[in-house]
Amino acid sequence: MADEPLVLGIETSCDETGVGIVRGHTLLADAVASSVDEHARYGGVVPEVASRAHLEAMVPTIQRALKQAGVSARDLDGIAVTAGPGLAGALLVGVSAAKAYAYALGKPLYGVNHLASHICVDQLEHGALPEPTMALLVSGGHSSLLLAPDITSDVRPLGSTIDDAAGEAFDKVARVLGLGFPGGPAVDRLAREGDRAAIAFPRGLTGGRDPLYDFSFSGLKTAVARWVEARRRDGQDVPVADVAASFQEAVVDVLTRKAIRACRDNGVDHLMIGGGVAANSRLRSLAMERCEAAGIRLRVPRPGLCTDNGAMVAALGAEMVARGRAASTLDLPADSSLPVTEVSVPGHTHVHELSAENLYG
Amino acid sequence: MLLLAFDTATPAVTAALHDGERVLAESTVVDARRHGELLVPAVDRVLAAAGRSLDEVTGVVVGVGPGPYTGLRVGLVTAASFGDALDVPVHGVCTLDGLAWAAGEAGLDGPFTVATDARRKEVYWARYDGPTARVTEPAVDRAADLPEDVRALPAVGAGAALYPDAFPDRRPDPAHQSAGALAALAAHRLATGAPFLPPLPLYLRRPDAQVPAGYKAVLPT
Ligand SMILES: [Zn+2]
Numbered sequence: 001m002a003d004e005p006l007v008l009g010i011e012t013s014c015d016e017t018g019v020g021i022v023r024g025h026t027l028l029a030d031a032v033a034s035s036v037d038e039h040a041r042y043g044g045v046v047p048e049v050a051s052r053a054h055l056e057a058m059v060p061t062i063q064r065a066l067k068q069a070g071v072s073a074r075d076l077d078g079i080a081v082t083a084g085p086g087l088a089g090a091l092l093v094g095v096s097a098a099k100a101y102a103y104a105l106g107k108p109l110y111g112v113n114h115l116a117s118h119i120c121v122d123q124l125e126h127g128a129l130p131e132p133t134m135a136l137l138v139s140g141g142h143s144s145l146l147l148a149p150d151i152t153s154d155v156r157p158l159g160s161t162i163d164d165a166a167g168e169a170f171d172k173v174a175r176v177l178g179l180g181f182p183g184g185p186a187v188d189r190l191a192r193e194g195d196r197a198a199i200a201f202p203r204g205l206t207g208g209r210d211p212l213y214d215f216s217f218s219g220l221k222t223a224v225a226r227w228v229e230a231r232r233r234d235g236q237d238v239p240v241a242d243v244a245a246s247f248q249e250a251v252v253d254v255l256t257r258k259a260i261r262a263c264r265d266n267g268v269d270h271l272m273i274g275g276g277v278a279a280n281s282r283l284r285s286l287a288m289e290r291c292e293a294a295g296i297r298l299r300v301p302r303p304g305l306c307t308d309n310g311a312m313v314a315a316l317g318a319e320m321v322a323r324g325r326a327a328s329t330l331d332l333p334a335d336s337s338l339p340v341t342e343v344s345v346p347g348h349t350h351v352h353e354l355s356a357e358n359l360y361g
Numbered sequence: 362m363l364l365l366a367f368d369t370a371t372p373a374v375t376a377a378l379h380d381g382e383r384v385l386a387e388s389t390v391v392d393a394r395r396h397g398e399l400l401v402p403a404v405d406r407v408l409a410a411a412g413r414s415l416d417e418v419t420g421v422v423v424g425v426g427p428g429p430y431t432g433l434r435v436g437l438v439t440a441a442s443f444g445d446a447l448d449v450p451v452h453g454v455c456t457l458d459g460l461a462w463a464a465g466e467a468g469l470d471g472p473f474t475v476a477t478d479a480r481r482k483e484v485y486w487a488r489y490d491g492p493t494a495r496v497t498e499p500a501v502d503r504a505a506d507l508p509e510d511v512r513a514l515p516a517v518g519a520g521a522a523l524y525p526d527a528f529p530d531r532r533p534d535p536a537h538q539s540a541g542a543l544a545a546l547a548a549h550r551l552a553t554g555a556p557f558l559p560p561l562p563l564y565l566r567r568p569d570a571q572v573p574a575g576y577k578a579v580l581p582t
């Protein structure tokens with residue numbers, strides 16, 4: 001429908017320069033430039049390398065998205081950008097670009113939360129989000145259970161990791177097994193050939209007195225490293241596929257168990273899973289199995305929309321416009337530790353300090 | 362002609378409008394930690410002060426550094442975005458050249474050195490024969506390690522002020538980068554057909570390959 005908001009979204013919180021364009025719940029373009037190859041030799045994302053790559057890729061990626069969508073920047077109803085959380089220098093490139101386009105084109109600017117965007121992207125895949133929405137976000141940067149009564153204004157953290165993010169544990173175990181970076185896809189691939197019941201790795205924070213919705217993957221990672229090292233020390237072969245499958249099972253077992261518990265406790269009958277680890281095939285299949293058994297409807301966007309991208313930011317921006325939420329001011333800061341409870345950043349100067357007349361002389 | 366100039370390569374967040382003859386308006390705020398927050402509001406302020414609109418701008422002039430990275434990128438990505446959104450050319454100018462032009466306006470016309478703060482006990486610097494005649498490529502070094510003949514010259518910029526022992530003949534003006542000076546230099550270059558730099562950052566250092574804890578980090582070997 002032509003009267004749905006047309007919004008461009010910019011995402012630069014980590015190593016992907018993402019620009020998406022949506023009209024309401026319809027995805028029109030999703031352009032991504034990734035610097036992941038430049039980070040591989042360091043075994044992790046190097047902030048300065050990521051920021052340099054964002055600067056180079058920013059305008060060409062915006063141009064590519066507009067071309068892909070077949071729309072003119074003048075037709076946009078708003079420009080949304082990840083204001084946080086993420087790497088400070090990386091965020092700043094996207095925020096600065098968003099401001100410049102918003103100001104030059106005379107469009108409202110929406111600084112939005114990266115985590116809320118991960119949830120909202122599912123509107124592009126499965127239509128309007130139920131209210132409230134239960135979301136499990138799992139990636140290299142985050143592992144959170146979130147309850148969102150209103151994705152544009154009310155997102156409540158139920159639990160999160162107390163140490164490593166789930167994706168981080170995948171990367172670390174991949175390194176122990178010599179599988180390279182990023183580790184998630186490599187472990188997933190190898191695990192398909194392994195026995196997930198071969199080794200009983202620990203399930204963190206699942207004891208009777210442990211926090212219900214928090215996660216811990218640090219102990220698991222160490223247990224895997226110790227197990228592998230002990231084998232090597234004894235001169236035995238390491239059954240890498242079994243290790244990968246058993247490790248992966250320990251992660252997805254805890255994730256899905258806690259997510260379903262959260263749905264039950266809060267009377268929510270559906271679950272959305274997002275973030276890069278949502279691309280994991282075993283997480284998807286186990287979540288499906290357990291949701292079906294519990295009578296919960298599962299919503300998982302396609303893998304390309306689960307990893308960091310601009311479309312998710314545009315999706316939340318479009319929802320902000322549709323619901324008439326306040327835009328951000330042009331002094332919007334990039335906030336590397338923006339709490340998830342701040343779905344958007346309305347800004348701290350008053351609109352009247354900026355004159356509108358000089359935009360349209 | 363209406364040039365919109367800005368520079369975020371130094372602690373100053375500075376923006377100016379220039380009509381080819383003179384600076385119409387300038388805003389300079391020194392706040393090394395808030396380049397991203399202050400730049401677009403500064404652009405808005407100079408347009409308002411000059412009573413001009415953004416769609417009258419015929420070209421964007423941006424300081425390309427050298428400068429500490431995070432702030433430097435704010436100006437460059439803003440310039441590239443304005444250039445694309447407004448469909449006008451973006452002219453890159455070495456930040457040190459802007460300071461050299463301002464030094465000329467302050468009365469220096471013989472050989473001199475421009476040095477800015479590069480942090481980590483180093484300076485970004487270049488040697489000039491005059492306000493529009495840079496004779497060395499911009500470089501980054503410890504002030505005390507600069508060639509003796511360079512250090513002996515009159516010196517301007519925060520780098521000179523920071524290391525008085527290394528620069529015995531330091532001059533107080535200009536203390537900070539000025540987008541007005543940068544715009545005036547750009548207008549001069551446009552009038553004389555002198556070339557610009559591409560609007561790409563002069564980092565002069567390789568990135569620190571530091572992977573922070575908690576971000577897709579992996580076990581140490
Ligand atoms: Zn993410």
